[in-house]
Amino acid sequence: MFDNLSDKLEATFKKLAGQATINEVNIGIAMRDIKRALLSADVNYKVAKKFVEEVREKALGQDVVKSVSPAQMIVKIVSDELTEIMGGENKPLDLNTKKLPAIVMVAGLQGSGKTTFCAKLAKRLKKNGKHPLLVAADVYRPAAVDQLKTLGEQIDVPVFALSEQDALKTAHQGVDSARKNGNDVVIVDTAGRLQVDEDMMVEAEALKDQLKPEELLFVVDAMIGQEAVNTAKVFNDRLDFDGVVLTKLDGDARGGSALSIKQVVDKPIKFMSVGEKVDDLDVFYPDRMAQRILGMGDIVSFVEKAQETLDLEKTRKMQSRLLKNEFDLDDFFDQLQQLKKMGSIQGLVEMVPGLNKMIPKQDLDGLDFKPIEAIISSMTKQERATPEIINGSRRQRIANGSGTRVQDVNMLLKQFKEMKKMMGSVTKMTNSGRKILPQNLPLEKLLKR
Numbered sequence: 001m002f003d004n005l006s007d008k009l010e011a012t013f014k015k016l017a018g019q020a021t022i023n024e025v026n027i028g029i030a031m032r033d034i035k036r037a038l039l040s041a042d043v044n045y046k047v048a049k050k051f052v053e054e055v056r057e058k059a060l061g062q063d064v065v066k067s068v069s070p071a072q073m074i075v076k077i078v079s080d081e082l083t084e085i086m087g088g089e090n091k092p093l094d095l096n097t098k099k100l101p102a103i104v105m106v107a108g109l110q111g112s113g114k115t116t117f118c119a120k121l122a123k124r125l126k127k128n129g130k131h132p133l134l135v136a137a138d139v140y141r142p143a144a145v146d147q148l149k150t151l152g153e154q155i156d157v158p159v160f161a162l163s164e165q166d167a168l169k170t171a172h173q174g175v176d177s178a179r180k181n182g183n184d185v186v187i188v189d190t191a192g193r194l195q196v197d198e199d200m201m202v203e204a205e206a207l208k209d210q211l212k213p214e215e216l217l218f219v220v221d222a223m224i225g226q227e228a229v230n231t232a233k234v235f236n237d238r239l240d241f242d243g244v245v246l247t248k249l250d251g252d253a254r255g256g257s258a259l260s261i262k263q264v265v266d267k268p269i270k271f272m273s274v275g276e277k278v279d280d281l282d283v284f285y286p287d288r289m290a291q292r293i294l295g296m297g298d299i300v301s302f303v304e305k306a307q308e309t310l311d312l313e314k315t316r317k318m319q320s321r322l323l324k325n326e327f328d329l330d331d332f333f334d335q336l337q338q339l340k341k342m343g344s345i346q347g348l349v350e351m352v353p354g355l356n357k358m359i360p361k362q363d364l365d366g367l368d369f370k371p372i373e374a375i376i377s378s379m380t381k382q383e384r385a386t387p388e389i390i391n392g393s394r395r396q397r398i399a400n401g402s403g404t405r406v407q408d409v410n411m412l413l414k415q416f417k418e419m420k421k422m423m424g425s426v427t428k429m430t431n432s433g434r435k436i437l438p439q440n441l442p443l444e445k446l447l448k449r
């Protein structure tokens with residue numbers, strides 16, 4: 001996400017880095033470049049125009065501070081402005097209500113990722129100690145009801161559905177059922193259509209009027225670019241929703257909708273969805289997103305995600321084995337499982353400052369752990385603990401057992417050996433008190449110029 005925009009902004013800042021002062025001329029060129037970068041990231045034209053005007057005004061109005069170079073100053077202004085256009089601070093869900101259950105109504109076009117989002121949100125709320133109930137009010141497509149039921153089973157959250165095609169009745173009875181069964185939050189999945197149509201809007205308006213949800217969330221697929229912004233406008237004019245959920249940001253390399261939607265509908269983006277799995281949902285933090293766009297990563301989210309998903313006890317044990325250089329293929333296997341729990345690798349790489357520059361995206365596309373897992377699973381306990389004993393005939397046996405080739409086994413063993421060597425030297429550096437991160441980051445370097 002935002003790959004191109006990040007590269008273009010970085011190039012603009014680099015050009016400014018050689019300048020001694022900020023003046024009308026160099027700021028004019030920089031703003032032209034930034035505007036072009038925003039437009040090619042599919043940012044709404046009016047938003048891009050306003051953005052550069054604000055940045056220009058702030059940059060020219062700044063007192064020259066000796067310790068800060070023009071490039072540093074512009075990076076800071078652009079970062080603040082990006083945060084601002086995406087909404088400033090995160091606006092969390094407000095589920096406070098005197099009458100339980102709290103109701104979250106979810107609306108959007110068909111295929112936007114509504115149903116998947118309902119399940120993701122339910123999982124998140126459950127983790128935070130709530131007792132959600134999912135209500136299948138997307139009654140016209142039996143497959144949508146089945147999909148919600150399957151997801152509900154997967155995350156162990158109850159799903160309420162009726163066999164009748166009556167969204168209002170389903171929603172009302174769902175809320176009653178929640179009240180009876182002690183569910184404190186109801187998440188109502190509503191019907192979508194392929195395009196905005198009158199029947200869908202009328203039904204959504206009726207649901208809103210009758211349910212009076214604490215949160216009405218509009219779900220939109222970021223991959224449709226500016227169309228996402230237009231659809232948001234139409235839905236907001238009719239439903240006056242409370243917040244936006246941007247989905248499929250993992251597939252949206254440009255990111256224009258994330259940058260435009262808040263400005264156009266004046267409603268906060270509350271969540272972003274970055275993959276198909278039930279854990280691929282993140283709270284949307286405009287400031288962290290701005291940092292990501294500027295290639296500075298989002299280490300806070302990375303650490304939060306790790307804390308939420310990883311088995312910390314296991315990780316601690318692994319670290320201690322690493323320090324003693326006892327890390328073996330069993331640990332490697334465990335670590336892969338933990339990594340997988342954290343979500344998409346591309347998403348993780350984008351969060352770590354500088355890492356997205358070090359690993360080409362094409363190396364991550366389609367990265368598949370399955371053959372690695374199969375190879376390790378085909379080894380004996382002894383082989384996993386002491387990979388050095390894996391000779392030619394053992395390699396052949398492991399390849400046969402895992403349905404891979406001997407070359408694949410060789411490659412894995414070689415990579416494991418190199419990784420262990422690298423970890424050894426990192427451990428030594430850490431022990432000797434040398435800091436490894438985060439000095440080598442592109443923007444950190446740029447800021448030092």
Ligand SMILES: Nc1nc2c(ncn2[C@@H]2O[C@H](COP(=O)(O)OP(=O)(O)OP(=O)(O)O)[C@@H](O)[C@H]2O)c(=O)[nH]1
Binds near residue numbers: 115141147251
């Ligand atoms: N890559 C990616 N796929 C997603 C994401 N969110 C949802 N999807 C996929 O998008 C497709 C549509 O998602 P649904 O949740 O069924 O969409 P919906 O809006 O409920 O659609 P209807 O039930 O037909 O109204 C599914 O294949 C999801 O797995 C996401 O963040 N990233």
